[in-house]
Amino acid sequence: MKIKNSQKISLFHIAWKNLARKKTRSLLTVVGIALATWVLISLFGFNSGYKNSLDRDIDNLGFQMLVVAKGCPYEAATLMLKGGTGLKYMNEAVVKLIVREPEVESVTPMLMQVVFDPNKGQSGGLTAFLGVDPATFPKLKPGLNFKQGGWFTDPAALEVVMGFEAAELEQREVGDLYLVPEKEIELKVVGVLERSGTQDDGTIFLPLKTLQKIFGQEGQLTSVGIKVNKEASLADFEEKMFKLPDVQVVSLTQVKTTIMTLVSTARILVFSIALIAILISIMGVINTVLMSVMERQKEIGILKAMGALAGDVFKLVWLETSLLCLLGGLLGAVLAVGTSRLTEYLIRKLLPFAPSGGLISIDAGLILTAIGAVVLVGLLSGVYPAFRAARMRPLEAIRSEEE
Amino acid sequence: MRANSVIIEAENIKKIYLRGTEKIAAINDLSVTVNRGDFIAFVGPSGSGKTTLLNLLGCLDNPSAGKLAVNGRTVHESGRGLSESQLTRIRREIFGYIFQKFYLIPTLTVLENVLVPFTFFKKEGAEKDVPRLLKKLGLENRMNHLPGELSGGEMQRVAIARALVNHPGVLLADEPTGNLDSERSLEIGQLLRQLNEEDGLTILLVTHNTELASMARVTIRLRDGRIAKQGTP
Ligand SMILES: Nc1ncnc2c1ncn2[C@@H]1O[C@H](COP(=O)(O)OP(=O)(O)OP(=O)(O)O)[C@@H](O)[C@H]1O
Numbered sequence: 001m002k003i004k005n006s007q008k009i010s011l012f013h014i015a016w017k018n019l020a021r022k023k024t025r026s027l028l029t030v031v032g033i034a035l036a037t038w039v040l041i042s043l044f045g046f047n048s049g050y051k052n053s054l055d056r057d058i059d060n061l062g063f064q065m066l067v068v069a070k071g072c073p074y075e076a077a078t079l080m081l082k083g084g085t086g087l088k089y090m091n092e093a094v095v096k097l098i099v100r101e102p103e104v105e106s107v108t109p110m111l112m113q114v115v116f117d118p119n120k121g122q123s124g125g126l127t128a129f130l131g132v133d134p135a136t137f138p139k140l141k142p143g144l145n146f147k148q149g150g151w152f153t154d155p156a157a158l159e160v161v162m163g164f165e166a167a168e169l170e171q172r173e174v175g176d177l178y179l180v181p182e183k184e185i186e187l188k189v190v191g192v193l194e195r196s197g198t199q200d201d202g203t204i205f206l207p208l209k210t211l212q213k214i215f216g217q218e219g220q221l222t223s224v225g226i227k228v229n230k231e232a233s234l235a236d237f238e239e240k241m242f243k244l245p246d247v248q249v250v251s252l253t254q255v256k257t258t259i260m261t262l263v264s265t266a267r268i269l270v271f272s273i274a275l276i277a278i279l280i281s282i283m284g285v286i287n288t289v290l291m292s293v294m295e296r297q298k299e300i301g302i303l304k305a306m307g308a309l310a311g312d313v314f315k316l317v318w319l320e321t322s323l324l325c326l327l328g329g330l331l332g333a334v335l336a337v338g339t340s341r342l343t344e345y346l347i348r349k350l351l352p353f354a355p356s357g358g359l360i361s362i363d364a365g366l367i368l369t370a371i372g373a374v375v376l377v378g379l380l381s382g383v384y385p386a387f388r389a390a391r392m393r394p395l396e397a398i399r400s401e402e403e
Numbered sequence: 404m405r406a407n408s409v410i411i412e413a414e415n416i417k418k419i420y421l422r423g424t425e426k427i428a429a430i431n432d433l434s435v436t437v438n439r440g441d442f443i444a445f446v447g448p449s450g451s452g453k454t455t456l457l458n459l460l461g462c463l464d465n466p467s468a469g470k471l472a473v474n475g476r477t478v479h480e481s482g483r484g485l486s487e488s489q490l491t492r493i494r495r496e497i498f499g500y501i502f503q504k505f506y507l508i509p510t511l512t513v514l515e516n517v518l519v520p521f522t523f524f525k526k527e528g529a530e531k532d533v534p535r536l537l538k539k540l541g542l543e544n545r546m547n548h549l550p551g552e553l554s555g556g557e558m559q560r561v562a563i564a565r566a567l568v569n570h571p572g573v574l575l576a577d578e579p580t581g582n583l584d585s586e587r588s589l590e591i592g593q594l595l596r597q598l599n600e601e602d603g604l605t606i607l608l609v610t611h612n613t614e615l616a617s618m619a620r621v622t623i624r625l626r627d628g629r630i631a632k633q634g635t636p
């Protein structure tokens with residue numbers, strides 16, 4: 001008879017078998033940890049998924065601010081009412097001043113011109129032109145989609161992009177020519193936009209340089225579109241912009257600020273819930289392990305009588321705790337991934353405002369972090385029971401013989 | 404291992420317990436010398452101090468006074484003793500313990516239970532000797548059973564195997580047959596006798612069972628924490 005290697009025994013094996021002694025209790029604890037992990041992963045997955053989708057939606061809104069020359073109307077409608085008069089200009093140099101501010105993510109300079117077109121409709125009408133910078137404008141207006149064609153080929157190209165209604169009115173398609181009224185300059189239509197429901201629909205876009213040249217407004221702008229960092233405070237930034245001479249700041253959307261406040265509130269909520277879930281599972285783990293340590297008091301005494309040092313007992317109990325937590329963490333991760341669709345569906349029903357994209361994003365990094373966190377929590381909560389066990393004296397085993 | 408050399412020497416040891424404000428001398432100025440190869444049974448009425456004495460001799464507890472030396476090393480002298488971890492090191496070198504209850508881990512097999520001490524401490528050559536030990540204790544066909552599938556006598560034999568797996572010099576047994584019927588008790592008694600005779604194992608036994616006590620070479624009767632009578636059965 002020989003003892004095979006497979007029959008040798010390790011501390012890990014003993015820990016494992018100890019957990020198997022009270023299967024129901026171990027299982028319940030594992031389920032408790034699994035639920036906490038599930039909540040943790042789902043919440044953080046939701047948090048990052050929600051944030052991503054929201055960011056994307058907000059990005060599609062385009063720039064949130066306009067800087068215009070003082071007294072200059074910025075709504076095309078206002079301009080039209082005033083018959084295209086009253087435009088005020090600023091020098092291009094202002095862009096440099098704006099870009100300096102740390103809150104600014106990107107800017108795009110624009111020039112607006114309004115012309116009376118005698119051929120428009122029955123008795124003529126006003127046409128709005130917007131000169132835009134092909135390098136920056138498309139990025140700040142990702143919500144603009146093309147029905148046909150695309151943006152300009154060159155910053156000074158003799159080309160136009162027509163808003164949906166403008167193209168319909170003029171009956172132009174990509175490849176057609178467009179004649180600027182009263183200027184006798186032929187431009188080529190390179191793109192037609194889809195309907196956006198904004199003033200862009202009636203606008204004819206030209207490269208900024210081209211428009212400046214055609215109307216003799218070299219170096220002049222009517223407005224600068226500004227996109228501010230997601231984290232920046234819009235109010236503070238506006239304050240700063242007011243200090244620039246001869247300009248006026250127009251906030252296009254307060255929506256974003258509102259949503260951002262919402263998101264950060266949600267984040268605090270998410271962290272609190274996660275914290276509570278973790279605290280509850282810590283309590284559960286400590287309770288289970290402490291209970292099993294107390295039940296095995298005599299047995300632990302015997303282990304120590306057999307030569308186990310305090311450290312050995314500590315390791316054993318710690319190992320049991322970590323095993324429970326690892327199992328719970330793994331199960332929780334499986335649960336979270338498996339139910340993410342359902343969770344998303346439920347959240348969508350609950351939320352007053354849900355962005356269009358996926359609400360929950362669970363990736364390997366998140367799963368590993370969550371399991372790591374749960375095991376860490378397990379290690380921490382194992383300390384006290386393990387310490388209690390390690391401190392027991394072997395004599396307790398014999399003393400409690402009578403019970 | 405030299406026979407008749409001293410392995411445990413206790414001189415005027417005392418163990419005082421406090422019960423409320425009352426002091427109880429569970430062991431009172433007791434001196435005893437244990438030689439290698441001894442097989443001593445401690446008998447006496449309930450409360451006479453048998454368990455207390457065994458715990459003191461086996462370094463599971465510290466005396467309140469007196470001198471105790473194990474294997475030539477002073478473990479305790481006039482109120483000052485070794486630290487818990489130093490005691491653990493002496494315990495795992497010198498002693499094996501069995502008790503009335505067996506304290507086997509129910510989810511481990513017989514063999515695994517016997518091997519548990521190796522996860523903490525392994526004496527040179529101890530592992531090679533396990534098959535012989537299991538055979539000697541009549542457990543070779545039970546190795547892969549769970550404790551729940553064994554009889555009480557078999558469980559106690561597993562506990563003995565576990566106590567002996569690291570080749571202790573001394574086996575301490577406190578009421579090892581307290582949970583067994585008389586037939587099984589006798590079996591354990593014969594086994595202990597055999598271990599003492601064939602392997603020279605030093606055995607200190609505490610029992611109420613006179614038949615079991617008669618297996619020992621020497622019987623020491625305690626009364627009120629002192630030796631009342633010493634003799635060969
Ligand atoms: N931890 C303790 N605290 C207080 N008194 C104790 C303690 N342990 C034992 N005693 C007392 O010391 C005396 C000796 O007890 P001990 O357990 O050694 O007796 P025993 O001979 O083993 O008895 P039994 O045959 O019933 O097991 C008894 O009076 C007992 O009540």
Ligand SMILES: [Mg+2]
Nearest residue numbers: 453454455577
């Ligand atoms: Mg006793």
